[in-house]
Amino acid sequence: MRYYRQNPEVVYRQEGEDAFLFHPGEDRLYLLNQVACYIWEWCKEPLSEEIIIGKLEEVFPEVGKESLGKDVKSFIGSLLKRNLLIVNNA
Amino acid sequence: MLNYPSAPFLVAIRLTNRCNLTCKHCIVSSSCSAGGELTTQEWLSLFAELRRIKVFRLNLTGGEPLFRKDFPVLLENIADSHFTVSINTNGTLLKRPLVLSIKSMLENNLKLRHIQIGLDGSSPRTHDALRGKGTFERVRKAVDNLRSEGIPFRFFCVVTRLNIADIPQVVHRCMEWGGLSVELCPLVMTGRAGEYKNHLALQARERKQLLETVISLNRDFPSFITGSFLYWAKILESAEIPVPVRGGKLQACSAGVTVAGIMADGSVIPCDAMPDVKAGNIKEKGFSEVWHNSPVLREIRSLPDISLEQIPLCKDCSRRDVCNAGCRASAYYSYGAFKYPDPFCWIANPDAGIKRAGRSAGGSL
Numbered sequence: 497m498r499y500y501r502q503n504p505e506v507v508y509r510q511e512g513e514d515a516f517l518f519h520p521g522e523d524r525l526y527l528l529n530q531v532a533c534y535i536w537e538w539c540k541e542p543l544s545e546e547i548i549i550g551k552l553e554e555v556f557p558e559v560g561k562e563s564l565g566k567d568v569k570s571f572i573g574s575l576l577k578r579n580l581l582i583v584n585n586a
Numbered sequence: 587m588l589n590y591p592s593a594p595f596l597v598a599i600r601l602t603n604r605c606n607l608t609c610k611h612c613i614v615s616s617s618c619s620a621g622g623e624l625t626t627q628e629w630l631s632l633f634a635e636l637r638r639i640k641v642f643r644l645n646l647t648g649g650e651p652l653f654r655k656d657f658p659v660l661l662e663n664i665a666d667s668h669f670t671v672s673i674n675t676n677g678t679l680l681k682r683p684l685v686l687s688i689k690s691m692l693e694n695n696l697k698l699r700h701i702q703i704g705l706d707g708s709s710p711r712t713h714d715a716l717r718g719k720g721t722f723e724r725v726r727k728a729v730d731n732l733r734s735e736g737i738p739f740r741f742f743c744v745v746t747r748l749n750i751a752d753i754p755q756v757v758h759r760c761m762e763w764g765g766l767s768v769e770l771c772p773l774v775m776t777g778r779a780g781e782y783k784n785h786l787a788l789q790a791r792e793r794k795q796l797l798e799t800v801i802s803l804n805r806d807f808p809s810f811i812t813g814s815f816l817y818w819a820k821i822l823e824s825a826e827i828p829v830p831v832r833g834g835k836l837q838a839c840s841a842g843v844t845v846a847g848i849m850a851d852g853s854v855i856p857c858d859a860m861p862d863v864k865a866g867n868i869k870e871k872g873f874s875e876v877w878h879n880s881p882v883l884r885e886i887r888s889l890p891d892i893s894l895e896q897i898p899l900c901k902d903c904s905r906r907d908v909c910n911a912g913c914r915a916s917a918y919y920s921y922g923a924f925k926y927p928d929p930f931c932w933i934a935n936p937d938a939g940i941k942r943a944g945r946s947a948g949g950s951l
Contacts (some may be wrong), residue, residue: 509640511591518642520697523670525595525642562597 499542499584506580508536509518524578531556532571542584543581545572590843590887593639593877595790598647598847598858602661605650607676609717611706611744611776611786615875616649620746626656626755628869630663632848643699647674647858649850660688665696677703678721680728689735694768698768701732701739706746708755715748729763740766744816746773746786750796757803767913768791770800770813772930774859776919790932797822806876814913824908836897836925837910838890842883848873856886859915889914889924899927899934 502508507518515533517526528536531552538539538551552564575581605616624632634910636644644664651657652675680701692698699702705725707713713722732739741760745753753770760768775783788796790830800815801823827890841857842865848854853864854876865883866876877883892899900911912928920929 507640507642518592518640519669520642520668520670523643523697523699523744525624565870 497544497585499586500539500548500576501542501580502539503580519578519580522579526578526580531567535568535571535581535583539581545569548572573585590883591597593636593641593874594846595641595844596643596645596840596846597636597641598645598845598851599629599651600647600649600655600848600858600861601651602649602654603850604653604676605648605652605676606653607718607721609676609704609778610748611773611779612714612747613774613779613859614649615777615781624869625854626659629660632852632868633660633663633667635868637669639874642668642670644671645674645858646671650676650679652684658684659930661688661691661696664745665691665694666803668921669699670699672698672699673701674726675701675703676717676721677705677725677728680731682731683729685728685735685737685945688775693736696769698738701737702769703728703741703765704743705756705760706743707749708752711751712752712756714791716744716746723889726763732851733764738766739764739770739934740768742769742771742813744771744773745788745796747788747792748786750788751793753799754803757807759805759877761810767810770811770815772814772913772928773918774913774919775929776861776917780919786862787929790935790937791884793818793930793932794822812853814930819907820914821909821931824905834894834907835910836889836892836894837912837914839914841914842886846873846877846883853878856883857915860918863915863918880898886914890923897925897927905933938951 505519507520509516513530515528517528534552534555535548538548544586548579549561549565549568553561556564572581575584603614603616604618606618608617620773651673658721703725704717705713706716707722710722714720714754741755741853749756757768773779773786775787779786797815797819800811804811804816826847841860845857846854847858852868854866854868854873855861855863856865863882866879894906894909894911897911900906901910912930914924916928916930918924929935
């Protein structure tokens, strides 16, 4: 099982409902929307994709699991690609 | 989100007003004797606050930042935090021991974006005319030191009447010396640059000639040249090439929004090019308090709401819809107010020269 957690090097700055992520090692800045902020905050602790989807289902019960799953997969993929999340293999 | 973020992304830190040179185009009239700057401890306290409010990037500048004896201590402190950093220098003090010390920090935890070195000529003749005898050779040695240690560096060049004919050669020299890029900078007419403006400021025909040079160099070396002249080149080309409509409002520049500066005495300024537009002082109030409550910053943040129809020198211009009137700092120091076009504009500021149509610089906004 793969667990994802925040890269501790990355700086998170909340701005209203959105937030910035800054990766100092790569000198890159990213803007997160509200949903992405939830996922980022949860990933303080290592979490699996399934757990993240489950947590999102609680916040957005009106959105189908399939759609949430697709979004989470894509978001995690893009964070991994940018070294913003790191993987813990259980 | 507010119309400005909770903290700037980048803060330019004028560590000192002192400098070993007395360049003609210096906007803060630096010299060896300038004083009244923050102590080491005061800078360290400021860095702690900027760390706490999550400013991302610092730019260390001056005066000559390397002139401070505690420069390595300050840089070490910055290296111990999340900041990425760039250093603006005239290059003459980048001697081997200092370069090795920077290299050692780089191998540990320093997140250096680049060192930015002033190069105003492709040879001693032009460079030394602006910066002083022997300085070109000292920059060349600094470049050798940086290259041998693999430290990233780029160049900046202030374009004046003394070096305009040399700009293509300057760009070639920057490439030959291994710079990442070169920023071509306009003259901001304050400080010593203001005193020398009659000798240094470009006439309208020279400004247009410069843009043609920039267009050609940018075509030959895409992405190597940076700076505001690329923007003006687009405006010049807009007569023939359609460009995106910018809404015909004053430039939504980063000053006081994503960028701020701190002067050597602790004054907070909206951007590095506005050294006497003081929003408050960190010795009296914390940086955050100034950032959120300064009327000066509030006014600067409101400038992009102003239509160019309200700017007398712009309202009848045929390029009004594709333009945003350029740099606010340049306007301020040429006309004494922000609500004027950038004096680089060859349409609003033709060869008759620059008139001070507003109040004196340093006065009301």
